[in-house]
Every structure is written in structure tokens, then in C-alpha cells.
Amino acid sequence: MKKRLPELITIGIFLVFLFAFTAGNIFAEKKDFSENENRSLAPFPSLSAANIFGGDFDTQFESWFSDHFVGRDGWIEAKALTRKTLGAIENNNVYFAKGSRLIQQFASYDPDRFQNNIEYIEEFCTDTGRTGNILIIPDACFGAEKALPFGAWNIDENILLDVVADTVQGQNVIDLREMLNDPHYYFRTDHHWNASGAYQGYKAICAQVLATEPKRFMMTPVTAEFRGTMFSRSGAFWSRGEALERIDCEQPFNAALVFEDGSVMYSLYNEERLKTKDKYTYYIDGNHAFTEIHTDCGTGRSAVIVKDSYSHILMPYLAAEYSTIRLVDLRYYQGAVSSLLEEDPQADLYFIYSLNTLVTDSSLGMLW
Amino acid sequence: MVFSSLTFLFAYLPAVLLVYYAVPRRFRNLVLLLVSLFFYGWGEPVYVLLMIASITFNYFFGREIGKYRDSDREKARKYLIACIALNLLLLGFFKYWDFLAGNLNALGLKFLKPLHLGLPIGISFYTFQTMSYPIDLYRHDTDPQKSYISFGSYVTMFPQLIAGPIVRYRDIAKMLEERKENIDQFYAGVLRFTAGLAKKVLLANSAGQIWESINALPASETSVLTAWIGILCFTFQIYFDFSGYSDMAIGLGRMFGFEFLENFNYPYISASITEFWRRWHMSLSFWFRDYVYIPLGGNRKGLPRQMLNIMIVWLLTGFWHGASWNFVLWGVFYGIVLLIEKLFLLDVLKKVPKWIRHVYTMFVVMLAWVVFAHTDLSVALHYVTMLFGNASAFANSATLFYLRNNIVLLIVCAIACTPVVKKADSLFSREKLRPFYPALILIGLLVCTAFIVDASYNPFLYFRF
Known part of the structure; x- marks a missing residue:
């Protein structure tokens, strides 16, 4: 019996492992x-005969089973940690960068979609006779390149940004490459630029669109527990949180936001959102099909902005320059951007996208 | 349901082990039959009927062949031919109908319509398996199985049902009746199963991800060296996937008291293609040798006939792997290489240094995998040209990335292709390493589970919609 002990222990471990997690589930x-x-996690599949014999009961069940597997997040973290320990420099296409920074890899894109998207912007501007101010924000893998680990590789965003500039020559392209060349312009655990990064964007807009001196702003941390999209995607759940900042102009002003459903928010910030995981929605309450920002900054200027979520953190700055800003998220917006422009012939037209969205977005055809 | 899924590991397998060992011995074949039918019906419930039909006709034809094989050879032969024809019809209909219809359509002959039926899981494996039964009976290599349940449990047995090894009836006929499950065998099963699981989940899947990522690179980012890393990863993926699955099948078999024959014997250490095919997917090679090559005359009817026989076998082998021209080409390519080796190359190889033989073998094997990996032949051809210089650079930063990010995986894969671990084990003698096995098994199970759970991790982030 003694000789058999390791065998019995091995069998025991195997069986206990299987049965313990089975029971746990x-x-x-x-x-x-x-x-x-x-x-949302997968619901338990319907047990009707039609569903069971319908052909994909097995995948429905397996999705439900793995979505609710006991200790799910712990397993995901363990996998990320295993990869890191074995010398991998990324997990789920997120680099483990210097200074506990997590940076999305940019390894593939659809050239046709990219080309189409730029051409949509160019054609729309030509059709409406307006000059588009085009702000394409490079991703962290480009701007925060210094923090990337040895061996990191991304598709060169320089080349793509050159293509943008070449295609939309009649428009006002605001090139941020020189200004966003440091990791501290980006969040450590999220793909967005941060308040400092957005300030660089604001400065560029002041110089190239508004022809004014940029105002001064104060930044006050409102939470230190922001764990963003790269935190989630990487599985590096051991990463500590970081700060989100409230951005206040030296010359205070009031703002009111009206959303597509008519609801109103009397601040550029939604404090409630700081209690959720998705804390970036603190800025202008996150994604809405349509957001109208009214301020008493008194400039009388107005803007129509076609955008992705990178623009949200820019709004505290722009709200100090524009009395009215209308933001359109083409993914959800039902109306036509051209009629917004007809209503307001003086408005500045902006396209504010991250490069990553510009190469993947499938809604720019909805501009008209 | 695949073995490397959470549902198999943490629902199906525990339940089956519990029921199997809870019932008295005489009911265990019945339990195996029922749980295997459930396993089979899990993905496509309707095809359980197909499985039952297959068991039934093979069982009855087998009985008739057994009855007449001594008294009326001619009659037994007719039953045999009918039985083989039915099996081939089944396989041909489900696997090759659409291929045939598509090719005829392309030639302008539009009398067949593609049916778009889902391929019943494992049909290539179990039709080959069941065919061995009537043939062996006819040849007096085995005796008829009287019990429908025992025969059914042989055909459906879930460990080897969907990806082999192709178990011949005669090899487990005895075990069906008088196996004695025991601790030593169960223990060996646990080790083998866990090793196979790790090969599949940790090595094959990871290598597969690299291969897919490299295969999806835009033309501007490709390089010669990256292309070689890509096909190397596919080479690892297909071996660890398939041999890992065979290990799991063999391990599970042991847990239920069965010993299946080995399916792989370190194929990538071969010094010739002839040797490679003695080490790769052995159960399939044996099947074609015993049931096609030798009946065709093998090497007993002169060299020209032998060459023809080899080409027939390899055409069929290629076609068996999939209803697509690239598999046919892949098989024919191997047939030609094997002929060349037989005619003179083996003699030449004997005179060159050993490392050249290995390099030659892996070179041929990897080129063949390029064809195997791409159902579109023009894409395969393009990939081959990349390997020989048709890329934007010899090496670039993407190459460095793939090497730097995966260096440990690639080294582990390379070592795991060789018998080094096995040798180390016997070097230290089993007794010395054995105390570490429980810990190794635990770590293996934990890491594998983490990787399997992670595979379903699907962050839906607001910037990707």
C-alpha cells in the first residue's frame, strides 16, 4: 500500500479537482x-424540444457554463499571470508595458474600411461645403511608444495618419503626432488619452481653429480607482487603479447637457458614474446618440462634432470656448448630420476620432 | 463536446465516472453505450439515429459474415461487400456529396445539388473503425460479437469517437468482455489524460493563435522569417492538437479499463518521410496498410504495381483528411515523396550526416502543412512563395515581436516534440520522479483550466462595438 501512495494521491487530486469544481458550479x-x-453573461438555454433539437443547444449551454464558471475572473487573471511569468510581453493583445502600463496592440486593420471612412469624411465636407476640422488621435501604442516592452510591434500609425492627411487635403487636419509623444498623455489602464493628453488636443484646436490663446485649467482627482478597458482586456487584474480628474477652467462657467431623449444634466460630469466600473463615463455621461452642451462662457461660437468617446474628455476644455456644442455618435444617431449644419450655418464642424476607431468604424457612411 | 471544454471536464466526465463505477460490472458496457450516445448527440441530436443505424447494420452483417465465413465463403463475401459499401456510402454521402456536386457544377454538370448538411462528428473515424469489424471477421482475425450492447459500446465509445485513434475491433474485443479496471491503470490514465490536455490547451491552442495572427498579417508587415515562424507554429499546433487528443483518448480509455494502441510516436524526430509516416497517426496508416495496400497486392506484385498501390493509398489518405482538393494534393505529394524515397532517396540519405536527414524531413513536412492548412490552393501557393522570399523583408519588427513574445512556448514545443522528457523520466527511474507527479498534475489541471476559462473571455469594450 505504501508504494502506491503517490498513485493514490495523484488519482485523488484529479478526482477532487473535477468534482470540487463541478459541485462549485x-x-x-x-x-x-x-x-x-x-x-451580459449568457442565460441558461431554453429546454424546449425545439431549442434542444434546433442545432445550437450545445453552444448555448457551453456559453452559459463558461460564463458562470466558479471563480471566473480569478482563472482569467491566472492565465494572464502565467503568460507574463513565462516571458510573454502581451496577453489578449494588450502589452504589459513599463510602469505597470497596459497598452493595446495594433496588429491588424481593414485597409478598405479605413480608406472608405476617410473618403466619407472628405465627401461629406465637400457635399456640405463646410471645412471639416479633423482631429485623429493616435493610439497609446503610438503616443506612449516609449513605454512599450522590448520586442513590441504595432502597425505604424505614422503611415496611416499620413494617408489621412493626404486624402482630406481640402480640410483642416489637426496633427497631434508631435504633441502626444509621451506615455503620460494616456491612461495607464485604459485606451483613452487622459486629461493631460486632451489638453494637448485643446491647445492644437486653439491654435488651428479658434486662433486664441489656450485658457488655463485646474485638474482635481475625483477617484483613484479607475480601472479601464485595458485592465479588463489584459486580464492583469493585479494592476492598481489610477486617477480620473475633474477639469475646471480658471474662468468658471456653467454648463447644461441635453441628451437625445430630452433629459438634462447640469454638469459636464456625472458623479454617479464614479461608482460603476465604467468610470470614464464620468465625462459628459459617456456614449449618447446625441448630446447638446450649452454653456455661459459667452463666446457665442458653436460646434458640431462627429466623434467617438475620445472626445468626451476634451469637452471640459472646448466648453470653455463654445457656447453650444452638438455631439453626434454615428453608431446610434438616427438623424442626418447635414441638417444639423443647415440649422447652424456658423458652426465649426469637427471629426474627432481615435485612429483605432477610424480604421474599424462602420457607421461613417451614415453621415448624410 | 471536446475533451478540452469546461462542460466535458466539470460536468460530463465526473458524471460518467460516477455512474460507471457505481454500477455492477455487467452493466458497464451498457453505461458506456448510453453515455457515449449522449456525448455524440450533444452537438447534433439527430445524428444519434445515424449512429444507431451504423451500429445496427454492422452488427447484423457481422453476424451473417460470422455465420457463413466457413460454410459458404461466397455468401459471406457478399455480406462483406454489402457491409463495406453501406459504410462507404454513409461516409461518402455526408462527407463528399457537396464536394462532388460543387465540382460537377463547376464543370457545367448541374444535376447534383449541394445539400449543406453538417458533417456528423467523427464520421471519418468511426466508419473506418466499424469497417475493420466485418473485414477482420471475414479474414478470421476476430470473432463475431454476440451482444448488441457490447458492439454498440465499441462503435460509440466516447474517448476515441470523434478524433481517434482508429481502434480496430479485434484489438479491444477481449477488453469488451473481460476488462478489469484497476488503480494502476486508472493512475496511468490520469497522467496520460492530463498530459494530453496540457498539450492541447497550452501548446496547440497557443501555437495556433500565433499561426492565425501571422496568417492574417497585411502584406506590408510580412517577412520571410515570420512566414517560417508561422508555419512552424502550425506544425506544432497540428501535432499537439492531434496527439494531445489521442493522449486524452488513451488516458480516458484507461480510466474505463481499455488499452488503445498508440497513435503517435514522436513523428518530428524522423530522419525520413518514410519514417515520419510510421510515427504519425499510426492507427490510420495501419488501417490503410491492412485494408487497402495489402489487399491491393502490396509489394508482392512487382515494383510498378507496388508504386501504383502506394499512390492509390496516398490519394485516399489525402482525400480522407477532407473533401477538398488541397488535401488530395497533400496526399499525392506525400505519395510521390515516398516513392522517390523508396526508389533511391533513402539510400542517398543513409550516406549523409544525420542532421541533414532531419532537416530534409522537417522541410518536406512543413511545406506539406502549408498545403494542408489552406483549403484555397492559390493562398497556399502564395504562402510557399513567401517562405522563399516573396515578402516585404527577410525579417522585420513583427518577426522580433513573434519571437520575443513566444520564445518560451516555442522552446517548450520543440522539446515536447522529442522523447527527452520520457528519457529523463526513465533516467531518474520512475520511483524518483513519481513523488512529484501529484504536484505536476495539480499545476497542469489548474493552468489548463485557467486557459480554457480564458478562451471564453470576451470583453465587450465600448470602443469596439
């Missing part, structure tokens, strides 16, 4: 929503 509490993944 049966009794574990089931959640409906995964905050890290920002999605």
Missing part, C-alpha cells in the same frame, strides 16, 4: 452581468 451564485467584460 452547481452551488455558486450566478451573476447576470460581467463588469470586467462589460457585457
